[in-house]
Amino acid sequence: MEQKKKIVVFTGAGVSADSGIATFRDADGLWANYRIEDVCTPEALKNNRAQVIEFYNLRRKESLTKKPNKGHIAIAEMEEWADVCVITQNVDNLHEQAGSTRVVHLHGELMKLRSQENPELIYDINDGWEQSLDERGEDGALLRPHIVFFGEDVPMFNLASRIVEVADILIVVGTSLAVYPAASLVYFVRNNEVPIYLVDPGTPDTSRICNPLTHIKERGAVGVPLLVEKLRKELA
Secondary structure (H helix, E strand, C coil), X not given: CCCCCEEEEEECHHHHHCCCCCCCCCCCCHHHHCCHHHHCCHHHHHHCHHHHHHHHHHHHHHHCCCCCCHHHHHHHHHHHCCEEEEEECCCCCHXXXXXXXXXXXCCEEEEEEEECCCCCCEEECCCCCCCXXXXXXXXXXXXXXXXXXXXXXXXXXHHHHHHHHCCCEEEEECCCCXXXXXXXXXXXXXXXXXXXXXXXXXXXXXXXXXXXXXXXXXXXXXXXXXXXXXXXXXXX
């Protein structure tokens, strides 16, 4: 029996935009009322904890009203005929809701909290969306959103880079390729023969990509199903 192709899907905010998830680049999105420096840095958590907690409570509340779109669903359906791993910059759980079983979150997960003192102590929010201001973990430390703030290390990056290194195909969806270190993952493919498919209506910087590159200039909800159907016919 022929071994399934290893397909790695690297997703950014664009894959969730069609589900109505706001990004910090949206001029009229949720982030428009906040400065990143005030809600998404270690200093903000230290100096204005209440505002940070409120912001992520609002993001969590908003996320509970959103559903996976056709892009998420098409990615999940590839597991029927390929060995698929999703690496995402997104903190929502729409990939999981769509049915993807292997998802690596580079920048954390919105529906989880963690100890401010011990990053290994991570808790699911199983009831509702609201974190109380004085909520503590079993170590007695205050809890914080399980989000990688600007200026913090990206602990899942090494795992993600190892996954990309063994990919037979790399699919990149809805990312500007401008946020590092995440954007550098496209350079971890094992050789210049691994095909890369880019689904994005914009013009991400691909000048340093030496691999065979196919750019589908569509939103994720449109372009991903088209690409997945193409690959299914070729590989399934």
